[in-house]
Amino acid sequence: MRNLSKVYGHGESRVVALDDASFEVHRGEFVLIVGSSGSGKTTLLHMIGLLNTPTGGSVVIDGTDTTWLSNNKTASFRNRRLGFIAQFSNLLTDLTVLENVMLPRQIAGRRGDGRIKDDAMALLRAVGLEAQADSRSNQISGGQAQRAAIARGLINNPSIVLADEPTGNLDSVSSYNVIELMKSTAKRLEQTFVVVTHDPGQFGDVDRVITVHDGRVSERRKLEPVVGSIGSGSGSGSGSGSSGGVVR
Amino acid sequence: MAYRMRLAKRMLFSKKGSLVGAVLAVTVGILVIHVNFVIFQGLYDAMVRDAKDYSIGDVQITDESSLITKSDLAIIGWFERIPSVEAVAPRLSGTGEINVTKNGELIEETRVPVVGVDPMRDMRASTVHKTVNEGSYVFARNSIVLGSNVASDLGGAVVGDSVKLMVVDRWGEENIRRFIVSGIADSPGGQGFDYSVVVHIDTLRDMMAREGETSSFLVRMADSSQSAQVRDLFLRSFPSEDFVAETVEEAAESRLEGFRSGIAMINMIGYFGMMSSAFAIVTIQMMLVNGKTREIGILRALGARRRDVLIVFILQGMLIGAIGAGVGTAAGLGYTFYAKETKMSFNNSLALEVSYDWVKIIQTALTSFALAIIASLYPSYRATRLTPVEAIRAV
Incomplete structure (x- = not known):
């Protein structure tokens, strides 16, 4: 992200949600974005996730400057390169857990329901939800729903998985399990995770913590790396083959 | 497409109240059209049916300016050569004054249309004799059938009563004859001879001094679809005569014209009703969209394009339309079946002539x-206008 800013309103009602934020995230990193409520951390995550357009600056993912992408290309980019985990009600309650996990790849328009189903089942197995595959997503617990959301976030082998307060709605045991799942996945697949949280202590050791305060990225702190190299460009499975999975 | 259809179905069926409301809106719209059709088209067709059965036949032959002077045998003989013609009957129409006396005392006197029939031929060419509920049809030169209204106007004349009929002949002379009431005719809706009296055609010809003359010929077809061809053939065969040959629809045009305009208006009201249903669907689907903001947000966050959400x-909408059209058509057909089987009528009026107009049924459903x-x-467009952030805030 380079010189990213987001301003809402005009004149006296002008609110600067994000002010000249710049940082890089490398492939395989596990990054926390922390800050107090209203600091702009969710706005920042939405910018990275291409859910919101910046007022200024640019988001470059895998070497692609996303600033000038059309609506359709942005949607397609989001679908193929980004995974999402939200705080509440992540899953579509009208679908089963398995169908939820299959959805991003079906949106991508990839053919072969059988293959998609196999991959989705493999992911559900990996997050320990194989038995709940055919359950309606409103029939499983909050912790299970977040694990299903992680599986869904990984189905298209994205460059980055973005999580907005993924444990904000969970009890401590479920929170621990979800965090462990994310961290182990990050390690195993060299998968980049960018996680917004107001409670970084829950996450233990992570690669980096970015602090947002009044819309400014005011602090960067490098913690002990969970994965070996940063920006190595290997093994994330983004399929892009481009600039080493770097988010600038 | 499969996942979009799955989502559309699941999202719709999860809001059963909205689904039922929307389907009901479509169903009611279709049902209104069907009910209108059964009642008003049924009435129209019943009038055509009764006109055909009682007074016109499939084809009616008249003279352009006065009465037909060509002999019955010549006309009937010509028609009977045609295989698709079942029967032909002559009729003569006039007016007269009728009174009834009992014990030498005049009970009542009234002016009536008089119809002369050839009983044997008429019973083959029309079914008006079946409207004679009491007594029998005209069977002798001095027998008369009274329409139920005429009988009532005569103070409740009954079968066996003696009545006097006065007809002014072509020379202006009053011609009075005595008749014995052989039957009382009463048809549903008064489409038969309820307001007339019926006598033997030879008797009426004699009274009117119209020997061998005829007002009209009823031609009953074995195959009604051949009516127009027979009409044309007849006119070509008698080019020098002033005959008028018309199918039942043409002959009854003057009395059906206004009714047809009424049907068109009722149909238009029905289609307006259907459009009101469409507004109900807009409202219900807007509610569905508002209730699914969270889902739209998730879909958009997962990379669904606006087009995907639109689809x-x-x-x-297609599901609502298909289910509504199915249920509405089934309900409409149910009503039509009921009306047909029960020979539906209102206030003992003429029984509706109910038919299944498949073109109209399919057209209404489509x-x-x-x-x-x-x-x-x-509503679908509105769903696509939700920005991902706006929608995801509802998550």
Whole structure:
């Protein structure tokens, strides 16, 4: 992200949600974005996730400057390169857990329901939800729903998985399990995770913590790396083959 | 497309109240059209049917300016050569004054239309004799059938009563004859001879001094679809005569014309009703869209394009239209079946002539299906206008 800013309103009602934020995230990193409520951390995550357009600056993912992408290309980019985990009600309650996990790849328009189903089942197995595959997503617990959301976030082998307060709605045991799942996945697949949280202590050791305060990225702190190299460009499975999975 | 259809179905069926409401809106729209059709088209067809059965036949032959002077045998003989013609009957029409006396005392006197029939031929060419509920049809030169209204006007004349009929002949002379009431005719809706009296055609010819003359010939076809060909053939065969040959629809045009305009207006009201249903669908689908903001947000966050969201909600409109059209058509057919089987009538009036007009049935179903899709366009468009952030905030 380079010189990213987001301003809402005009004149006296002008609110600067994000002010000249710049940082890089490398492939395989596990990054926390922390800050107090209203600091702009969710706005920042939405910018990275291409859910919101910046007022200024640019988001470059895998070497692609996303600033000038059309609506359709942005949607397609989001679908193929980004995974999402939200705080509440992540899953579509009208679908089963398995169908939820299959959805991003079906949106991508990839053919072969059988293959998609196999991959989705493999992911559900990996997050320990194989038995709940055919359950309606409103029939499983909050912790299970977040694990299903992680599986869904990984189905298209994205460059980055973005999580907005993924444990904000969970009890401590479920929170621990979800965090462990994310961290182990990050390690195993060299998968980049960018996680917004107001409670970084829950996450233990992570690669980096970015602090947002009044819309400014005011602090960067490098913690002990969970994965070996940063920006190595290997093994994330983004399929892009481009600039080493770097988010600038 | 499969996942969009799955989503459309699941999202729609999870809001059962909205689904039922929307389907009901389409169903009611279709049902109104069917009920209108059964009643008003049924009435129209019943009038045509009764006109055909009682007074006109499939084809009616008249003279352009006065009475037909060509002999019955010549006309009937010509028609009977045609295989698709079942029967032909002559009729003579006039007016007269009728009175009834009992014990030498005049009970009542009234002016009536008089119809002269050839009983044997008439019973083959028309079914008006079946409207004689009491007594029998004209069987002798001095027998008379009274329409139920005439009988009532005569102070409740009954079979066996003696009545006097006065007819002014072609020379202006009053001609009075005594008749014995052989029957009372009463038809549902008064489409038969309820307001007339019926006598033997030879008797009436004699009274009117119209020997061998005829007002009209009723031609009953074995195959009604051949009516127009027979009409044309007849006119070509008698080019020098002033005959008028008309099918029942043409002959009854003057009395059906106004009714047909009424049907067109009722149909228009029905289609307006259907459009009201479309507005109901717009409202219900807007509620569906508002209730699914969270889902739209998730879909958009997962990379669904606006077009994908649009398709999901248009598919919902198609589902509503398809189910509504199915249920509405089934309900409409049920009503039509009921009306046909029970020979539905209102206040003992003429029984509706109910038919299944498959073209109209399919047209109505397709129109309501199309309207449901059109009605879903705006809500679907609104769904696509939700920005991902706006929608995801509802998550």
